Amino acid sequence: MLFGEGGKVGPDLTGADRKNREYLLTQVIDPSAVIRPEYVAYSVQTRDGRTLVGVMAESTPDAVTLVDAKAQRTVIARDRIDVMKASPTSLMPEKLLDALTDQQICDLFSYLSGDGGP
Numbered sequence: 001m002l003f004g005e006g007g008k009v010g011p012d013l014t015g016a017d018r019k020n021r022e023y024l025l026t027q028v029i030d031p032s033a034v035i036r037p038e039y040v041a042y043s044v045q046t047r048d049g050r051t052l053v054g055v056m057a058e059s060t061p062d063a064v065t066l067v068d069a070k071a072q073r074t075v076i077a078r079d080r081i082d083v084m085k086a087s088p089t090s091l092m093p094e095k096l097l098d099a100l101t102d103q104q105i106c107d108l109f110s111y112l113s114g115d116g117g118p
Contacts, residue, residue, distance in 0.1 A: 003116045007071035018113045031092035041087040046080050
């Protein structure tokens with residue numbers, strides 16, 4: 001999320017160290033290098049054979065709520081969980097810049113480090 005727009009799967013970038021290009025590059029190029037504890041993804045295998053991956057939005061004695069990379073929430077009853085483990089991989093995909101031109105990459109970082117204008 002940035003300037004109130006976007007999904008709430010990861011941190012709100014508005015208050016992040018966006019003026020620091022090295023910080024931004026590191027986060028975009030290697031999103032799994034540093035994952036804040038509240039954004040650790042969990043892989044859950046259910047007793048019926050499904051595998052779900054997402055950030056834990058809520059955890060109660062009876063259920064776990066995961067939010068996946070598309071911001072879709074799934075509630076899983078604990079008695080339906082076979083295995084649940086933290087993932088060393090960020091939900092943010094790697095190689096995001098590979099499909100972009102040099103100009104698009106410059107535009108992206110200009111937007112991310114900007115003050116909210118078009």
